[in-house]
Amino acid sequence: MITTNPILNELGGNPLAGMQDLANELRAEGTSLHDFAIGDPDEPTPPFIRRALVDDLGPVSRYPTVLGRPQLREAVADWFAHRHGVHLDPATQVLPTAGSKEAVCHLPLAVLDASGDRRHVLWGDPGYPVYGRGAVLAGGVSDPVVLDHEGGWLLTLADLDAERLERACIAWVNYPHNPTGATADLGWYREQLAVAREYDILLASDECYQEVWFDEPAPSVLEACDGDFTGVLAVVSLSKRSGMTGYRSGAMAGDAELMQRLRFLRTTVGTASQDFVQAAAVAAWQDQEHVDERRAVFDAKRRVVLPFLDEAGLQVSGSQATFYVWFRAPGGDDAAYAKALLDERIIVSPGGAFGPGGRGWCRLALVPTVEGCRAAVRRWGEAIAAGRLPR
Numbered sequence: 001m002i003t004t005n006p007i008l009n010e011l012g013g014n015p016l017a018g019m020q021d022l023a024n025e026l027r028a029e030g031t032s033l034h035d036f037a038i039g040d041p042d043e044p045t046p047p048f049i050r051r052a053l054v055d056d057l058g059p060v061s062r063y064p065t066v067l068g069r070p071q072l073r074e075a076v077a078d079w080f081a082h083r084h085g086v087h088l089d090p091a092t093q094v095l096p097t098a099g100s101k102e103a104v105c106h107l108p109l110a111v112l113d114a115s116g117d118r119r120h121v122l123w124g125d126p127g128y129p130v131y132g133r134g135a136v137l138a139g140g141v142s143d144p145v146v147l148d149h150e151g152g153w154l155l156t157l158a159d160l161d162a163e164r165l166e167r168a169c170i171a172w173v174n175y176p177h178n179p180t181g182a183t184a185d186l187g188w189y190r191e192q193l194a195v196a197r198e199y200d201i202l203l204a205s206d207e208c209y210q211e212v213w214f215d216e217p218a219p220s221v222l223e224a225c226d227g228d229f230t231g232v233l234a235v236v237s238l239s240k241r242s243g244m245t246g247y248r249s250g251a252m253a254g255d256a257e258l259m260q261r262l263r264f265l266r267t268t269v270g271t272a273s274q275d276f277v278q279a280a281a282v283a284a285w286q287d288q289e290h291v292d293e294r295r296a297v298f299d300a301k302r303r304v305v306l307p308f309l310d311e312a313g314l315q316v317s318g319s320q321a322t323f324y325v326w327f328r329a330p331g332g333d334d335a336a337y338a339k340a341l342l343d344e345r346i347i348v349s350p351g352g353a354f355g356p357g358g359r360g361w362c363r364l365a366l367v368p369t370v371e372g373c374r375a376a377v378r379r380w381g382e383a384i385a386a387g388r389l390p391r
């Protein structure tokens with residue numbers, strides 16, 4: 001019998017799979033659902049981005065390079081300059097990615113010494129599980145730090161004891177945050193950077209929700225660097241910003257030496273963004289108007305959902321940015337409340353699916369249209385009024 005990698009068993013399955021299976025069964029029976037589960041909104045990719053891809057699709061398609069087109073790295077660097085006031089060298093401090101997920105997952109392979117004594121990767125729980133999984137795949141240790149409502153769902157490195165910090169090689173932060181929608185300010189980034197540098201930890205910031213803000217623009221970790229990006233990496237994506245989840249396009253920016261190692265790793269793995277996707281990506285990074293329009297659409301959905309939760313007496317936490325809304329499950333059992341909502345044909349994610357730190361909370365992804373959100377909250381309100389759902 002062939003062998004298989006036992007680490008794959010350690011990773012566990014998709015924690016949201018159970019709910020999705022139930023939902024799929026209902027769909028197969030012809031039941032229509034209000035689906036707030038997966039972070040992949042219904043809004044179309046802007047036509048000019050689609051057009052840029054199609055126009056670039058020639059008869060011959062060659063291997064793309066890991067460095068990608070210079071225009072793409074320049075477009076990313078220009079975006080960082082306009083949006084964050086950060087000046088990057090597109091030749092050495094920017095690398096395109098095939099979405100941010102693979103970049104997050106692959107990073108430890110370039111950083112983590114599996115035979116050394118600094119094999120831990122810190123990340124916030126609840127959180128995106130790929131930070132921990134990438135660590136384990138690279139022979140390291142996933143070291144989730146439990147976040148909470150009282151702490152604003154912020155990961156504060158200074159709160160960890162020195163031994164824990166000394167074991168870590170990477171600290172992932174992710175603001176605006178999935179699943180809570182919490183945000184971090186520039187002062188917080190500066191504090192994390194100081195601790196990370198003191199302990200020689202790579203501060204890696206997953207900024208894929210950077211453009212989905214409502215009160216004030218979310219800062220980037222790179223703003224906290226004052227021009228010295230040593231030991232710092234930001235990962236950005238067009239998935240949420242431009243409605244391009246299917247294109248798989250993002251970028252990494254920061255420490256030039258790390259970028260060289262990543263370039264070598266990624267050439268070895270063969271992870272490069274497809275050439276025609278790069279053409280669409282250049283168009284997307286160069287345009288801000290469609291981003292503002294998308295933000296307005298998410299804002300309209302929030303203006304349907306947030307007042308409803310408030311009137312229904314459901315406690316909202318975080319939820320300042322992203323298209324997620326995070327609320328406390330009445331009765332304290334997130335899985336039970338998500339199941340009860342599914343009985344009402346409304347699908348949400350139980351917070352425990354994002355790690356033990358998410359237990360007792362639920363996440364709504366504002367995926368349906370504004371009208372779909374209205375219909376869902378009507379139904380939800382009726383179920384509460386009829387006593388089928390607890391307050």
Ligand SMILES: Cc1ncc(COP(=O)(O)O)c(C=O)c1O
Nearest residue numbers: 039099100101128178208237239
């Ligand atoms: C926190 C976080 N990071 C990264 C990703 C991956 O996004 P993509 O690979 O589409 O850029 C997601 C996707 O939902 C996410 O929630």
